[in-house]
Amino acid sequence: MIKVENLVKAFGPKLAVNDVSFTVERGEVLGFLGPNGAGKSTTMRMITGFIPPTSGKITIGGYDMLENPLPAKRLIGYLPENAPSYADMTVHGFLNFAAELRGLQGDARKKAIHRAAEQCLLNNVLYQTIDTLSKGYKHRTGLAQALIHDPDILIMDEPTDGLDPNQKHDVRNLIKRMGENKAIIFSTHILEEVEAACTRVIIIDRGKIVANGTPQELKARSPEGRLEDVFRSITLPDTVRA
């Protein structure tokens, strides 16, 4: 479903993403790990068509994101970092807007809003203005927006950021459940999340992929069998300049 080939993104002289290639198929949940500033968000922004890559190729469900962005974008549901939304709208108004842009009309739109609100546990704030909501609800509103058209591909930048442990647990389960028939990429800092929800892990450091495998394979690399040790041994703190 998602095919990324030799992706490069340069911001001036700095290579934010340096020759990244991977594929994600339906039924896979790919966890994107890496220190802050490693290039996770930049990679996701390129895959979702927000920023064009300096070079490389992105194919989404057979459509080239650069040459044929609209059909490619239709297949994707995207939760950007910090779950931005239009604060002056109600949750319902916002989901309705997203559904409209996704081409859903009439009854199908109503059903889609109802389903997404149900999945993300938003029913009791549906007619509240988004800026009056707590961080957890705001985040789930962003998630509901990404799920509104029941996309084949789901891309989420730190979907559990700012949630309390219960909400984190719910979102993780949701990801796991949806992963059965979608292709999912999500980024996170939380290593246990990767073990709980992912079928595959990519660790990215300073723009390059430094590890790619199942959580079990990566854990086997450390003598104690802990993902954290693996992560610490192959990535550098961002204060260290190579």
Place this chain on the structure above:
Amino acid sequence: MNAWANIKAIVKRELGGYFTSPIAYVFLVIFLLLTGFFTFTVGSFFERGEASLVSFFTWHPWLYLFLVPAVGMRLWSEERRLGTMELLLTMPVTTSQAIVGKFLASWLFLALALVLTFPVVITVNWLGAPDNGVIFAGYVGSVLLAGSYLAVSCMTSAMTRNQVISFIVSVLICLFLILAGYEPVTGLLSRVASPRVVEVIATFSVMTHFESFQRGVLDTRDVVFFASLIGFALFVTGVIIRNQRAG
């Protein structure tokens, strides 16, 4: 899944945004108070003793100079600041559709403000027998003028996430568009340049084209001028947004 459906969805959202926040009401009240003040007090509507809305329309280029950038300054800078731009542009929507949708919404809002000035039309018709064709042409010109300023503000708001900078830059550009054809300035210019040069400069001014509407002349050349100014500014907006994303 066509372009118009996308544009319509964006227009609806933007317009809704105006009326759920106090911006719309504050703007409408200030706009109506100021047009009233300029028409009747500064423009001495009654003392003129003529059944026309000259004293109403004359002030529009100056009034819009501040009010229109105030509406347009947030169009893109806010999307960037809040990160919703990332949301909007990863939807199956082209950049042009998003630009046109946001522009149209604000333009409709400004047109609504103008429609709410209808009491002056009633007043002048009640007091005398004005040429309503001239008044209609004046309104058409005024809507086009507001659209041109708005397109300029749209462009400046795409340049920065700072709304104050966006406001000041668009006021400056709009001021230039006024002054290039403002009589005191053209008078000054004609002392140093040949009348031909002054005339060419003046054709770039909104004043030259707005004045013919006020005289009741609906000339396609003036309409084309405003339409191309709007088209150009929106095109540049698109270039700016695409360049920013390319990093």
